[in-house]
Amino acid sequence: MIIRIMGEGQVQISPDDIAVLNELDSELESAIEADNEADFRVKLHALLDKVRHVGKALPDDSLEPSELILPPADASIEEVREMLGDQGLIPG
Template sequence: MIVRIMGEGQVEIGAADIDVLNELDSELEAAIESDDETEFRTKLHALLDKVRHVGKALPDDSLEPSELILPPADASIEEVREMLGDTGLIPG
């Protein structure tokens, strides 16, 4: 799966890592639902850090279509709330 972190670039994520990312996504959703800004910030950074860690960075000149777009680390809770779908930021 090709993932874009807004403002950073693209990474390729293996199927084996999706479950861990979904767990972090669920924790982020819970923080958003409770309107807990501190917890939201912690969970957003944890999700993005995990994507960066398990993902293989694609070259900057790569034009692969992104299957998933994640917010930047400095996104507001409202901006991320607007990006959430029925299954969170990460489907599955």
């Protein structure tokens, strides 16, 4: 799966890593639902850090289509709330 982090580029994620990303996504979604800005910030950074850690960065000139788009680290809680789908940022 190819994921784009807005403002950073794309990373390729193994299907084996999706479950752990879904857990972090659920925690982020809970922080958003609680309108807890401090927890939201921690959870967003944890999700993005994990994607960077487990993912393999694609070259900047790569033109692969992104299957998922994640917000940048400095996104507001409102911006991320608008990006949430029925299954959070990472379906599955």
